[in-house]
Amino acid sequence: MRERRLGEMSPLTKLVVYTLLIGWSLVVLFPLYWVVITSVKLPGQVGDGPDYLPFIDFMPSLHAWRYIFVDLGSDTFRPYLNSLIIASTSTVLAMSVGACAAYALARLHFRPRLLSIVLFLVALGIGVWMIGSGLVGWPIAAASGLAIFVISVLALSRVRSPRLGNADILFWVISQRILPPVVAALPIYIMFQQIGILDTHLAIILTYTTVNMPIVVWLMYDFFASIPIDIEESAELDGASRFRIFREMVLPLAKPGLAATSLLVLILSWNEYLLALFLSTAKAQTIPLLVAAQNATRGPQWWYMSVLIVIMIVPVVLLTILLQRLIAKGLLLGAVKG
């Protein structure tokens, strides 16, 4: 049927459509082209004004590439490795935690008591006050806050209280995404400083996992909800445990969604800048920070920056081309159902 509509598109319309699409491709590709050719220009060539075509307008040189890979050497590879470790670990963590929560919210029923939540917040407030007033250290404050919570919940367990449902929990988790990172960044910085894990992989991994997990829950919830429930029910009748059902039946069915969501989360944590700036100084520095660091006292070193931007983009683009089919199936289903 679609071929018929193609025939109906007049040649003029077709021309306009192709012009617009090719025009936008140029808008997308030209900045990338400029980065690539800047990476093979000499500083003097950049300073002389625009040169467009290598070998015709200017002689390309690999000096910037040599500087980044040979002269800087380990100073390039360390942040690169840091970024690889942090992005992949936090993606795996966010996916496991988020997918479990999304599955539970899509399939099981939760009815938490509103009263327990209020009590929890009160206990948390008391704990924070104890730390803030400088009376006790954080381990004692945390322990006493927890004790207050447990005791009061047990004491008030017979009091009637309204209950929340799955939709409320889902909304709460997803709404975490609204939280601007800068609100949480300060206290997380202080918190990590107190327990002494500032400027380590662990600190950044934990933060990225928390920041990206709501996206996983949001996308995977729709995905799990769209899987027919009958198979799971019959498996449950056969006596399979929840964990087995999840691992052996649900996860394989959700592969496209898992692949697309993890690609998105991977890109987000690979490119993240602000939180890394807060949480790392030297050892755990990530590659976006290294890009920004090329804006040195001598002015921006465009050629070095361009090399770094190129080596940052290439792996992600390759991965996306590899996973393209899965993305088309996966990310879109969840998002379109919204």
Add this chain to the structure above:
Amino acid sequence: MTVSERFDGFLDRNAGRLFILPAVLLILAFSLFPLIISAWLAVSRFKIGRDGFTLTYIGELNFKKLFTGSQQFHFLGTFSSITLTGWLILLVTALLIGAGIRQWLRSGRLTVLGGIGRLIAFGTLAALAWVFASTLQDGRLGSLSTTLFYVVVGVSLQFVIGTGLAFLCAQDIRGRSFFRLVFFIPLMVTPVGIAYTFRMLADMSLGPFSPLWKAAGFGDFSWAADPWTARLVIVVGDSWQWIPFIFIIMLAAFESQPRDEIEAAELDGAGPWRVFRDITWPSVAPVAATVVLIRVIEAFKIVDLPNVLTNGGPGIATESLTLHAFIEWRALNLGGSAAVAYTLLFVSTVVCVAFFQLVVRPMRQARGQA
């Protein structure tokens, strides 16, 4: 019963809780707990002493400084008489609020909670519009209004172009998978990289377009020295990155529209414009609203681009709220930084929740998918 069997039984009975526990713990530890600490910081003065730091409770002083005190020009902007554009913005806001109230009165479900929610939402909207309109003269917006500018102008631009491209790509054309892949690429580039790339491209004397600028007589004009062009360059860079996001999701929406309805309408002799208005648009509207909501949520957090492209300048003209908070943090004014961050949290929460309740939800319910 052995120990391991008992343990299995315990696991199975509490499967649901165990599934959801890690997520809840993560949010509590790295989201809710920091939020409370941040509230504490926002009402304190932070001082570094000889042995560590001290926090002194100073109440609402941090906020007072931002709203009426010495930092007002930085946060809200410099107030002056309202320009013609300012009046237009106020008029549009008033019309929007009027439409919202009318829709509510007509819905026939006038609950107290709905009334309070709308009061907060419309009140915040009116206040934001007023601040924006009355600091507009000479472009002396504060970081609050600059952020709003990025959100409103940026997201509108991205939505129009992204949806347009998606609509074109959903037609029967050759090379669709090529365009789809190419259009997706900017989303994968780190925002810091985009910022530097656009600094190179926008350079008036050394960038690739400099011959064009010279030919047009703008040779010695500097976009970075004028508040509005500087803001515009940031919006362009941000849009270059985020149009792909709207494109890819709207493309999926266009591709899943009801094919048989369109064919039936075409057989009845409906023109392409009527088909788009009556069938295509209503079927993609809920997705469109959702995608705009996601973009608005993310757009409020913009920081990398202004930080790198213009360093917040000229003056404070391109500072977003996040960048403002970051600069205060760098100056070790932790209380002021937390106060800015908290205001950002309040504004973005009100705007996003209001948008969800008043726009996204009614649209989804209209399509029967609550």
